[in-house]
Amino acid sequence: MIFHLNMSSETPIYVQLRNQIVLGIGRGDLLPGEALPTVRQLAEDIGVNNMTVNKAYQILKSEGYIEIDRRHGAKVAKHQKDDKEFEVYLKDKMELAAAEAKAHGIELTQFMDYCREAFGVNEEA
Numbered sequence: 001m002i003f004h005l006n007m008s009s010e011t012p013i014y015v016q017l018r019n020q021i022v023l024g025i026g027r028g029d030l031l032p033g034e035a036l037p038t039v040r041q042l043a044e045d046i047g048v049n050n051m052t053v054n055k056a057y058q059i060l061k062s063e064g065y066i067e068i069d070r071r072h073g074a075k076v077a078k079h080q081k082d083d084k085e086f087e088v089y090l091k092d093k094m095e096l097a098a099a100e101a102k103a104h105g106i107e108l109t110q111f112m113d114y115c116r117e118a119f120g121v122n123e124e125a
Contacts, residue, residue: 001029003046013048017056025065025076027120036066036074 003020005013024030036057037045043053057074060066064083068074101111116122 005046014052014055014059017046017053018059021056021060022065030076032076032078034076035072036076038073 001020001024003017005016005020007013009016021030021036030036036042039050039053039057043050046053057066057068061068061074065077066074067077098111101114106114
């Protein structure tokens, strides 16, 4: 997987890396059980400190997206947890996104098109 990180962004690199991995999982680019690069290898590949990658991996582990085993390294989790807390988090994020869209004059149909596109659903579906 190729990571698209913006080194001059105000968003910390570890957050960008976390987000890119979540996007890869959500889009199916990273499959359950698939091994991720070692912390050292990924840090070298993207040109950051090992601690940056380690922090991203620890966050992903705590969120249930990846599993880390000392002998086998980091892998995409086979099952995402069924988490009511996440549902509340998602609802809050969606409410904020909808409010921002309204404030910028985005109509509901266009907002829903953006949601479908982000979710990977065709218009016909």
